[in-house]
Amino acid sequence: MRLNELRDNPGSTKARKRLGRGIGSGTGKTAGRGVKGQKSRSGVAIKGFEGGQMSIYMRLPKRGFNKPNRKKYAELSVRRLEQAIEAGVLDLKKDVDANALVAAGVIRRAHDGVRLIGTGKLSAAVKLTVGYASSGAQKIVEKAKGSVTIDAAKPVKSDEKPVAKKPVAKKADKPVAKKAAPKKETKPAAEKAPAKKAPAKKAAPKKAAKDDGEARHVPYWEAVKKYDAKADEDVVRKIVNYCGIALNSRDGKFVACTDEEERNTVRDGFLKKKLSLKGEAADLDAKVMAVCEQMKKDRLKNRVVFYYLLAQNEKMLKDI
Numbered sequence: 001m002r003l004n005e006l007r008d009n010p011g012s013t014k015a016r017k018r019l020g021r022g023i024g025s026g027t028g029k030t031a032g033r034g035v036k037g038q039k040s041r042s043g044v045a046i047k048g049f050e051g052g053q054m055s056i057y058m059r060l061p062k063r064g065f066n067k068p069n070r071k072k073y074a075e076l077s078v079r080r081l082e083q084a085i086e087a088g089v090l091d092l093k094k095d096v097d098a099n100a101l102v103a104a105g106v107i108r109r110a111h112d113g114v115r116l117i118g119t120g121k122l123s124a125a126v127k128l129t130v131g132y133a134s135s136g137a138q139k140i141v142e143k144a145k146g147s148v149t150i151d152a153a154k155p156v157k158s159d160e161k162p163v164a165k166k167p168v169a170k171k172a173d174k175p176v177a178k179k180a181a182p183k184k185e186t187k188p189a190a191e192k193a194p195a196k197k198a199p200a201k202k203a204a205p206k207k208a209a210k211d212d213g214e215a216r217h218v219p220y221w222e223a224v225k226k227y228d229a230k231a232d233e234d235v236v237r238k239i240v241n242y243c244g245i246a247l248n249s250r251d252g253k254f255v256a257c258t259d260e261e262e263r264n265t266v267r268d269g270f271l272k273k274k275l276s277l278k279g280e281a282a283d284l285d286a287k288v289m290a291v292c293e294q295m296k297k298d299r300l301k302n303r304v305v306f307y308y309l310l311a312q313n314e315k316m317l318k319d320i
Helices: 078-087 098-103 135-143 212-216 218-225 233-248 260-274 281-294 303-313
Strands: 074-077 114-117 127-130 147-150
Touching: 074 078, 078 114, 078 135, 114 127, 114 135, 135 147, 218 233, 218 303, 233 303, 260 281, 260 303, 281 303
Parallel strands: 074 114, 127 147
Antiparallel strands: none
16 A cells, blocks of 8 residues: 555545536536626625615614513612611511512612622521622622522512611700800990091092094094195094994095995985085095095095095085
């Protein structure tokens, strides 16, 4: 017997199916896949693809798995059991089951059973009947010379009411004795000293109230003097009052001669309405452009100065 003569038992192995070996093999052309394109390639999984619409497995809501008949247990820790023993609310001479724990106020509800869990120590032997107990908790009870009985049946509710805990009375604060106020000695009216009159407080000098309306026009008046040294202060004040809060913004404080809408605003708002000038729009535009030429040296043309020069050119300063 040689190594090259070793063979498996007949029928123990089966030759793999060879694909794509010509039409005579039965698995030629599409090699058993039946189609071309994506489905004929390896590494492609298009199961559940529905042509681009939302697939059925994506349309269906996912709620997870919630066991419909699952049980709910009340957990009882060894530490909580020790607190109940120290408080003396449990009758250790009898078997302590779920109803006894509820009646003693150790747990609120038994639900489908009680589970004993946790770590710690017990100071007395307890005969427990619970639905479940961890191995560690069971050893703690047995170490205290107690016992744990596992009863998987759902506890039947008893008519015993939970023991109401007595509220701990708080120590009342001692009332603090109030000191009697010393009595004032009364003197006859004749002996009383005449009451001194309080010195009259000196009236504080009144601060001179600043007239915001008057102080506001001063910078504009100084600017007008560059073009008219004898500029009338009252006329400048009237122009400032006419412009109002528009002077608070940069766009309202200056006139842009390169902006046609701005020139139209000056023409319609000041020349027509304020000065009541009549005439064709072209003539009024020429008067506005004349002032623009007059203030050509100023990069920013002050609106108050602009209006003053318009009125001055028309000799209507007194009409403002």
